[in-house]
Amino acid sequence: MIDQAAATRATQEVPSIPRDADGPVFREPWEAQAFAMTLALHERGLFTWSEWAAALAKQIKRAQAAGDPDTGETYYSHWLAALEKLVADKGVATEAILHRTRDAWDHACDRTPHGKPIELCADDFR
Amino acid sequence: MSGHDGHHHDHDxxxxxxxxxxxxxxxxxxxxxxxVDPAALDLLIETYEKKVGPRNGARVVAKAWADPAYRARLLKDATPAIGELGYAGRQGEHIVALENTPKQHNMVVCTLCSCYPWPVLGLPPVWYKSAPYRSRAVADPRGVLADFGVTLPKDTDIRVWDSTAEIRYLVVPVRPAGTDGWSEDKLADLVTRDSMIGTGLAKQPKDIAK
Known part of the structure; x- marks a missing residue:
């Protein structure tokens, strides 16, 4: 069960998470989604928090070396990249599958009139 | 749209x-x-409803309540009025403010893509994204409101608005009685997300009394 207590533990174990007195804060909805997925995978035992913190730190270092301004605004971009890499390393989802699924969502958006729910269908993968 | 130039990002x-x-x-x-279980993710994310995005909407509404000149500017052309408070939407985004009155209650149904104006309203509630909510809100708005514990007088008209690619809506709820002379900060505490979608009313002073 992922809940707020788990989220609080995560913010303690991964010290750089943007937060206020009550817990994590997010600039955009997708950041909260990425955070929640990480929490769920941790609950499933896919990785420990120290493993996650190391993966995230590595990703941030790599981005800084590539010229990331490190203003905090890109924190969850690094988070997402680290999560994609870690699930690939763990053999859960390869980079190729993620990429194909991303393209399928892009296709689904293109064929979905504005105002209708965006849903994936088999054709989007072609 | 023909899409003849191979560019996908039209507005339809x-x-x-x-x-x-x-x-x-x-x-x-x-x-x-x-x-992962999407429902469990949604549930967790919902607990952070107030922690996502700047939620400028409450400040906009409070200012409209407190400052008649601002209210007039907001209702006339909301995009620049909201911009005055430092919120600039995405390019091409146009926000229309809908004022609730005892005669007319406005309620917004929105879509599942990025068109939901979260910088103004914060995170969309999970139920808001569901297809049943959308269709029921149009067919039976009074029933949907009742589900949220909102009962309006029979002679209040309910109008349902659906956002388009270019237009997002912000509902300005009715200012609660007993708030004369309140500061904008204090007024903003009365403005809930649901009241800015029109599925709720602003809080009453007694609701926030400690």
């Missing part, structure tokens, strides 16, 4: 940003493999 279909596409892809794959 849904759009997600590159990052949103990647997040959706990850969630899809993890869900298919049984690693």
């Amino acid at each position: 279909h849904s759009e997600l940003t590159e990052t949103e596409l990647r997040v959706r892809a990850l969630e899809t794959v993890l869900t298919e493999k049984g690693y």
